[in-house]
């Protein structure tokens with residue numbers, strides 16, 4: 299499987315092998331070069347010193363008679379071999395005692411370092427050392443002759459040791475890098491697996507599933523966003539179910555009344571008279587209103603509500619609506635008042651704003667007892683941070699002296715199908731959509747709506763529309 303772990307692991311392994319191998323190769327190369335250089339220059343200094351001592355010995359004795367013991371004292375290490383040939387090329391000193399009496403040419407020593415006494419060459423000095431590697435090397439005009447020694451010498455040993463350390467270090471580095479890589483791999487793939495599991499759970503419809511990722515990196519953020527997405531899916535699914543249940547519930551009541559009345563008429567239990575047909579008509583009108591309200595709401599919520607904006611005088615509009623409500627108010631012995639200043643025309647959709655005012659007035663009349671009063675006021679206001687009105691607006695308030703709304707219900711009354719006293723409101727015909735529509739219409743105009751209420755004293759609904 300070409301999984302992410304294999305790709306990551308492979309890439310890491312490749313990087314480790316290439317970088318460690320390259321490092322080992324280059325270090326090895328430069329160590330060998332530097333080390334050879336170091337040994338060669340050491341040899342040069344050593345030869346110079348031996349040469350000087352031998353010159354002094356010769357000038358003291360005038361011959362090479364006791365040179366063997368001097369050479370043995372001058373020998374630097376067991377891997378070196380010092381050889382001295384006299385002016386005639388006959389080997390007179392050899393720390394290995396091997397070539398004494400032979401000619402330098404005879405053992406193919408070639409040119410050595412001349413030993414000078416008062417400017418005259420009295421012999422040649424040879425150093426056979428393993429450190430220069432194989433063959434001959436030229437250094438600063440002198441020739442140092444080296445013959446490959448049998449077996450591994452100290453210098454070679456040193457280089458091998460350096461190589462071994464390099465490879466050991468490289469292997470340890472590779473092992474550590476691989477271990478870190480594996481851990482990193484797990485860090486990456488674990489949250490990804492969790493997210494994949496989460497996505498398939500959500501796809502299966504388990505919207506309550508949440509991903510558990512503790513890390514605070516990008517994957518952690520991704521998991522948080524995933525959970526936020528699941529949360530919002532879950533809540534909109536719940537809202538959809540609630541809405542469906544509410545709609546079904548609201549439709550069932552008028553339909554039951556209509557069905558019962560029609561069945562009664564068919565069975566001859568009821569006469570098809572004005573009363574029974576009137577009740578069917580009333581329930582049908584209720585259904586039509588409910589469906590109209592639902593259509594408006596869903597259009598507004600999905601942003602598809604088309605406003606037909608026109609410069610309108612809100613005071614005139616309110617006045618018109620008040621006079622249409624006059625009759626219903628008089629029936630309940632409720633006084634209607636308008637408190638409107640001279641206000642400028644503003645851009646609104648008049649029919650939608652009428653719907654807003656009508657809903658607020660209907661509610662106020664419904665919840666105000668006989669003898670009460672309803673006052674509508676219209677005022678231009680500046681921006682008001684307390685109610686989050688961020689620009690100069692026209693404030694319409696509908697105040698009643700009714701029963702008020704208990705504080706625990708206040709945050710919810712603008713929600714769809716929310717009713718404070720379910721049974722009583724239902725008998726009065728409210729489906730709990732009126733204020734939800736008010737809110738959506740006002741928001742579509744770029745305005746705000748809020749309420750202040752004190753149980754037993756009354757409520758004031760505010761609508762702020764941008765000027």
Ligand code: ADP
Pocket residue numbers: 661662665698700701702703711712716717718719723727728729730731732733734757
């Ligand atoms: P409904 O169709 O039930 O009136 P609304 O959305 O218009 O639905 O109102 C929601 C709830 O808010 C109502 O059930 C009612 O209890 C409460 N309410 C609305 N207006 C007033 C008011 N003026 N006075 C008291 N309560 C009110």
